[in-house]
Amino acid sequence: NFTYMIDMPEHEQILRDNADQLYDDNKQPVKVEAVLQQMRMARTLQVGLVYPGNGVVGLGGGSMLEAAASMKLIHEHAKEWYVDTDKIVVQGSSAGGHLAACLAMFWHTKWLAEMADVTNDILKPAAMFLNYPVITSGEYAHRGSFKQLLGGNETEELLELLSLEKQVTEHTPPAFIWHTYTDQSVPVQNSLLLIGAMKKYEIPVEFHMYPVGKHGLSTCSRLTAMRDGTGIQQECESWLPLAKRWLIALRDK
Numbered sequence: 496n497f498t499y500m501i502d503m504p505e506h507e508q509i510l511r512d513n514a515d516q517l518y519d520d521n522k523q524p525v526k527v528e529a530v531l532q533q534m535r536m537a538r539t540l541q542v543g544l545v546y547p548g549n550g551v552v553g554l555g556g557g558s559m560l561e562a563a564a565s566m567k568l569i570h571e572h573a574k575e576w577y578v579d580t581d582k583i584v585v586q587g588s589s590a591g592g593h594l595a596a597c598l599a600m601f602w603h604t605k606w607l608a609e610m611a612d613v614t615n616d617i618l619k620p621a622a623m624f625l626n627y628p629v630i631t632s633g634e635y636a637h638r639g640s641f642k643q644l645l646g647g648n649e650t651e652e653l654l655e656l657l658s659l660e661k662q663v664t665e666h667t668p669p670a671f672i673w674h675t676y677t678d679q680s681v682p683v684q685n686s687l688l689l690i691g692a693m694k695k696y697e698i699p700v701e702f703h704m705y706p707v708g709k710h711g712l713s714t715c716s717r718l719t720a721m722r723d724g725t726g727i728q729q730e731c732e733s734w735l736p737l738a739k740r741w742l743i744a745l746r747d748k
Contacts, residue, residue, distance in 0.1 A: 562598045563611035563618055570617050582746055585620040589681060589711060590640045592628025593659065596689070599623040599670075600662040622745055624738065625672045627681055627710055628689070632658040635684035660688035669699040671741045673734045675708035701741050705731040 510517065514527045566583065573580050587595030601607050602618035611618065629640045632654040645653055655661065670693065674686040683704060690700050708728040713719035714735065720726040 558594050559597055559601075559607070560611055562594060563607060563613065566598075566618050566620075567611065567613050579746075582621050584622045584624050584742065584745065586624040586626075587628065588626035588713070590629050590637075590643070592625040593630065593640060593644075593657075595623050595625060596628060596630065596659045597657075599668050600659055600664075603664075603666040620668050622669045622671065624742075625670060625686070625689075626734075627674045627678055627712075628672065628685060629681050630659050630685040630689045633688075635682040635688070637681045637685075640681075660692040663689070663692040663696060663698070665696055667693060667696065667698055669745075671701045671738055673703040673705070673731075673737075675705045675710075675712070675728075675731060677707050678710045680710035701737070703734055703737060705734075707731075 510527050510530055517525050517527065517530060519525050562585070569576070569578055569583060570580055572578070585595040585598050587593070598618065599620055602620065603615050605615075607618060608615045629637050632641050636658075641649060641654065641657065644657065670689075672686050672690065674681075674683045676683055686702065686704070690702055693700050705728075708715070708731045709725070712726055712728050712731055715726070715728040715731040717727060
């Protein structure tokens with residue numbers, strides 16, 4: 496699968512231990528020294544790394560580290576950009592919702608902080624904002640998302656780790672979530688499973704389930720409609736003012 500490796504001694508050793516299994520994004524073999532050279536120039540490099548028990552190194556690949564890097568960048572420019580770093584909300588839709596929720600679930604872990612070269616407090620979001628998110632790798636999974644995420648390395652261990660309803664802890668931040676009952680691509684059970692897990696920890700959730708609407712509606716209006724006119728769902732348009740109200744309440748808390 497494809498992942499980001501960081502110029503750290505531990506990752507250099509992983510590369511050397513698996514020198515015969517390194518590939519670039521065209522699936523062509525690459526040499527360890529060439530990878531290390533680029534890592535040291537660019538700090539990170541996307542490479543294919545396939546070996547048994549790759550654990551969290553394969554988790555979310557580059558996207559996970561890009562999310563972490565974004566948090567670091569925002570903190571670094573907080574004064575310049577007038578950002579309250581205690582009120583940063585991570586947002587994502589569909590498979591992007593899975594990425595946003597990954598950051599919300601794993602921000603406090605040692606491995607993510609080490610991979611991103613930051614302290615955990617930098618990675619901590621105040622809340623997560625999820626539109627029709629991919630959450631579970633179980634019965635109601637959107638299989639295509641996990642296939643893309645894991646690049647064919649869909650081991651039982653990684654699927655369990657990435658089934659985010661199973662990763663909720665007392666560190667998980669509050670959430671705003673909306674979904675449609677008739678979503679045929681990412682079943683509404685994805686959101687319901689996450690909400691159920693968060694309820695066990697009494698983590699606040701504002702959830703809106705709309706009775707009709709396909710997957711990927713975005714604003715549900717002509718603004719994001721398809722050329723054939725599909726994607727307009729007036730019944731769901733209220734999620735925008737509801738989200739605005741939720742965000743204002745979070746800001747003013």
